[in-house]
Amino acid sequence: MANGSRQAAWEFFGAELKRRREDAGFTQSALGVQVFVSGGYIGQFEQAIRKPQLDVAQRLDEILQTDGFFERMWRKLIRDQPYTEYFAHVVELERLATQLSEFEPALIPGLLQTPEYARALFVASNPLATEEYAEEFLRARMDRALILKDATRPKYWVVLHETALRTWVGGATTMAEQLERLASMMRGRKVLVQVIPFAAGAYPKMGKMMKLMEFEDAPPTVYTEAVNSANLLDDPAVVKRVQAAYDLLRAVAESPKASLALIESVAKDYRRCASTT
Structure with a gap:
């Protein structure tokens, strides 16, 4: 449809x-x-x-x-949605949100992924999938990201762990292109990114992804994800606790300026690696 x-x-x-x-x-x-x-x-x-x-x-x-x-x-x-049942609601809410605040401990968030990075993640989870199925997934993933190109795009704040930068997904060239795109979006003021470095040690809600979505005329909602399941939470007390945890994540992360420098440095390392292989 x-x-x-x-x-x-x-x-x-x-x-x-x-x-x-x-x-x-x-x-x-x-x-x-x-x-x-x-x-x-x-x-x-x-x-x-x-x-x-x-x-x-x-x-x-x-x-x-x-x-x-x-x-x-x-x-x-x-x-008829191109998404799993539990995720279809999240896609609809992303389109309505005025602000998105996301934490990813191990990978680049879907809204910021390049096609090559997204494909490598998909193939890793679906090694026997047909090419047609992979292309359908990629189209849906790239279509989702169009909200960041819209004039009314939400304010988007992302906290990543350094693990997401250092884990090879799809090879050195794919990682270099992914991090270069992320840096370009930061410089273009499409997204605000902070990175929690390995040196920070333990951090709040360690290893747990979360997405906070805020709206003009509705209460904020929290999205969390597990294996083939997820939760959309809008209980005010729960949302308040998650917002507090996200504030702590921002506090332990590097500044946006230092995070950009780290991302660009790691991207250059991948480029050097790709040129020698």
Whole structure:
């Protein structure tokens, strides 16, 4: 399903939600209470600004007595997404975010990856995948990154561990190009990057990736990831603790200026290595 037709389908989902909500006599706020979201969220679902999660679609069916209509439509729309079910929501939220704050302990974040780096990661996890499947993955990964080229792109702050710079992914040339692109984006003020050096030793939330997403008219959300599963968390107390942890990560990391110098230095090391092989 093309992006335009998928968006039209989500708009139909929202229009049906509004019609059936009004037929049942619920205000947005009253329905939100029943399905454990805010009335504002219901309004965003109806306008196709946000996409509900599966459990919300199921509760809508239960409260509005729609015999599984919203769950079936949700499953159809998510199935047509180029992302896994748990990650499709994150992609939608990235597009809506006004600020993204991300920590990656071992690799370059997806929004900043070059095609060659992303391909090497994919092949490492999917050694028997067809070329067609690999190309589909790469198209989706590169399409995601287009939000950083948009005039309304979110403010993007990334903290990396030095491990992400030093781990060979795809060879010396691939790593050199990846780090050179990262440095170029930093110099172009597309992203603010800080690096936690090996010398820092132990650091907060060691080894655990996290992404904080902030929005103009909705509460912030935290995304964390495990093996073939993930969590989207918007409980205010949880988000506050993650924000505090992210502040500590920024504190132990090198400054943006020193981080840029380190990234460029490591990129030069990879270039020298590539020229001798």
